[in-house]
Amino acid sequence: MQPITIYYEHPEWFTGLFARLDERGVPYRTAKPENKAFDASRVRIGSTSLFVNRMSPSAADRGLEYAIPYTQELLAHLEQRGLPVFNGSRAFGHDISKARQHDLLQSLGIATPRTLVARCDSQLLTAAKHLDFPVLVKPNVGGTGAGITRFDTEDELRAAVYDGRMPSGADGISLLQEYHSPQDGRITRVETVGGKFLYAIQVEVAPGRGFNLCPADACRIIDGPELSTPEAGSHVIGLSVKRLNPPREKIAMVERIAAAASLDAGGVEYLQSERDGLLYVYDINAMSNFVADPVRVLGFDPNDFLIDSFLTRVREKAA
Numbered sequence: 001m002q003p004i005t006i007y008y009e010h011p012e013w014f015t016g017l018f019a020r021l022d023e024r025g026v027p028y029r030t031a032k033p034e035n036k037a038f039d040a041s042r043v044r045i046g047s048t049s050l051f052v053n054r055m056s057p058s059a060a061d062r063g064l065e066y067a068i069p070y071t072q073e074l075l076a077h078l079e080q081r082g083l084p085v086f087n088g089s090r091a092f093g094h095d096i097s098k099a100r101q102h103d104l105l106q107s108l109g110i111a112t113p114r115t116l117v118a119r120c121d122s123q124l125l126t127a128a129k130h131l132d133f134p135v136l137v138k139p140n141v142g143g144t145g146a147g148i149t150r151f152d153t154e155d156e157l158r159a160a161v162y163d164g165r166m167p168s169g170a171d172g173i174s175l176l177q178e179y180h181s182p183q184d185g186r187i188t189r190v191e192t193v194g195g196k197f198l199y200a201i202q203v204e205v206a207p208g209r210g211f212n213l214c215p216a217d218a219c220r221i222i223d224g225p226e227l228s229t230p231e232a233g234s235h236v237i238g239l240s241v242k243r244l245n246p247p248r249e250k251i252a253m254v255e256r257i258a259a260a261a262s263l264d265a266g267g268v269e270y271l272q273s274e275r276d277g278l279l280y281v282y283d284i285n286a287m288s289n290f291v292a293d294p295v296r297v298l299g300f301d302p303n304d305f306l307i308d309s310f311l312t313r314v315r316e317k318a319a
Contacts, residue, residue: 001049003027004310007071008054009034009064013289020303026311033059033067038077049314051078052086056287057096058143060170068096068141068170084317086310087286090262095286096141098175104260104284110253111280115177121161127176128154134179139169143287150179180273180280187271188244190254191288191302192263194309197251199298201291204240241291243298257284264313265306 004021008014009032021028029048033055053075059067075089087095094100105112116127117140128135133154139147147167151157160166166174182205190200246254254268267288270281290302 001027001314003029003048004050004052004314005029005031005048006052006054007031007033007074009059009062009067010056013056014054016290016294016301017303017306020301020307024304024307026307033064033070033074038074048083049317050084050086050310051075052310053088053092054287055092056143057141058146060141061143061146065170072096084313086264086313087266088262088264091264091266091286094261094263094284095266098138098140098142098283099173101261101284102175105257105281108256108260110257111278113178113180113280113282115175118174118176119172121166121174124166124174124176125154125158125161128157131176131178136175136177136179137166138175138177139167140173140175141170143285177282180271180275180282182271183274183277187269188246188250189267189269190246190251191265191267191290192254192258193265193302193305194312195255195258195263197255198302198305199291200244200246200251201241201297202244204242241297253281257281261286265309 004026006014006017006021006028008030018028018030053071055067055071057068059065071092072089075085075092078085079088094104099115099117102112102115114131116130118124118127124137134150134152135157137149137151137157142148147169149160149167151160168174184204186202186204188200188202191198250270257263257268258266261284263284263286265286265288267285268281269283269285270279272279290306291297294301294303
């Protein structure tokens with residue numbers, strides 16, 4: 001078997017994956033955008049059995065602004081040449097566009113917070129007149145909650161625009177979205193692999209701690225012990241998790257989203273709103289991080305299921 005290529009940029013998020021690949025004797029190699037180039041004139045690509053895309057839309061926040069458009073071109077090139085790509089261009093396209101996620105959810109008839117898309121700060125003020133406050137301003141491209149800002153009144157939003165304090169995303173597009181505070185301060189994140197339910201966690205967010213809900217950064221089990229977070233490299237105070245067993249209809253909803261977004265592996269986040277009591281899906285993650293200390297939280301290592309999915313794709317291509 002030719003090696004699998006793991007394409008990534010975050011220095012710590014994948015230590016668990018690499019360890020399990022080593023322990024299972026699966027041949028692999030790594031590639032990063034800063035030292036990767038491709039020959040666009042080359043017709044045949046045969047040195048890897050599967051290209052695994054683990055690029056995060058938050059790469060721009062770590063000084064890799066070029067990584068997003070470069071990855072788009074790389075994935076399209078590999079797919080055109082017939083190489084199997086795990087979380088390919090369609091999945092990545094949804095991961096790097098919150099506007100596209102919103103459209104996908106609406107096309108499926110799944111409730112998502114009311115959202116307006118703007119290309120400049122002045123448009124945000126006009127758009128705000130059509131929404132109920134509080135609202136969130138979100139960069140269209142982003143991850144780990146970076147740049148998301150809450151405004152409780154139109155005056156707060158106007159002051160931020162006039163003072164030049166609005167966050168700017170990698171593509172210059174912002175989303176203005178009605179904010180729904182989650183009941184009991186808890187949201188649900190469901191992970192899928194191969195389009196099927198893998199596990200779900202409930203994430204408890206301490207008041208005022210912001211919008212980074214990355215499960216690899218969780219610091220403790222809800223009402224339980226602290227967690228070790230080697231992938232994150234540090235504990236994030238105010239983020240707690242526990243395993244959850246969602247009802248079948250919620251699992252089916254998430255699997256529909258995964259299929260529509262072409263997610264080979266990915267997570268979906270939803271909440272029960274304090275505002276109106278309804279359930280809203282608000283985020284789709286193709287570059288999904290598994291929960292910190294998974295064996296303690298879940299009772300198993302989800303990286304094994306991820307690797308199994310890699311190997312299934314390799315066998316399907318060889319058949």
